[in-house]
Amino acid sequence: MILNHLMGLYTHPKQEWHTIEKNHEALKSSMSHLLLIALIPAVCSYIATAHIGWNPGAGEPLFLTSQSAMYMSMGMYFGLIAGVFGLAYLAYWMGKTFDAKPDFTQALELATYTATPLFMVGFAALYPVLWFIMVVGLVGLTYSVYLLYTGVPIIMNIPEEKGFIYASSVVTSGLVLLVALMASSVILWSMGFGPMLQ
Template sequence: MILNHIWGLYAHPLEEWQTIDNRHESLLYSLSHILLIALIPSAMGYYSAVHLGWSIGAGDPVYLTHDSAIMIAVAMYIALIAGVFALSYLAHWMAKTFGAEPSFTQTLELAAYTSTPVFMAAFAAFYPTLWFIVCVGLVALSYSVYLLYTGVPILMHIPYERGFIYASSVVTCGLVLLVIILAATAILWTNGIVSPVFS
């Protein structure tokens, strides 16, 4: 089953990383995981924006039109997948510096499974209130960083101390990618290419 590691990453992450390392699924398997799990934030963003309405402060809920929400959901889906691939490429590129020689599939597994909690946090959009989404997102991001720090030494087969520095470098790259995605979003919205249309 494509999503069979999700429960293990929450219940017993160290053992699950060991299982992932022992199996080393194919590139297609990891890609399937990303393609499925990235649907969650895109679908939830669409559903909450069109049917539930976002509460920002004390005013009335804000709704988007169907067409606008679909366009933003598709753009989000593409950006999330591109972000995971970019992070896995950067992790692969930096690996030799830290004495690791992983395949691209290994770094893709690392990026895919560490990003899973952040993607799954999108279920919080069933209650689309800004403060709640931010709180759930911060918890999910913290757990993703924890998964990264625990997964790097196991998947990359390097000592914990070197893995800590490697994981810190990957976190830095992830933050840079996040800023790039946010900047691209702001540019697209400002120029009216993917700007929201309120209903």
């Protein structure tokens, strides 16, 4: 069932990771979760930028044209999915270094469920005030990192000491991936694909 681990990851994460590890789902199930949960930040950002208006802290709220907001939201949606796949591939690739033998589905489960709190932060876009988004985003990022550190030893079936180093490597790779996605956005904006204000 889609989203069947969502509440468990928030209420009892370690037990939920054990449940995920015991009942490895098909690739289709992880993909369904990812495709659905990635809609949250994309749709909420579209509503906020096209209809509510972003409040940068001073002056009037900024609005994007509906077409521009749609393009930005679609780009965000596919960028988030690509980011999770990139993180899953890096976790899969690094597994051999830490004596783990994951298949790609396990790595995708780890990346997808770890990214879930970050995607849920997308609801905060419906109150588009910069300081609020930053605070909620920081909370979501912190919880995602916590899920990663608790999930790696369980999903990859390795000791906690190795799991800590493995998770630290995945966090570092994820930050590099995030910077690469942000740089891609800047390059695309400079080529004329940037947002259009109303």
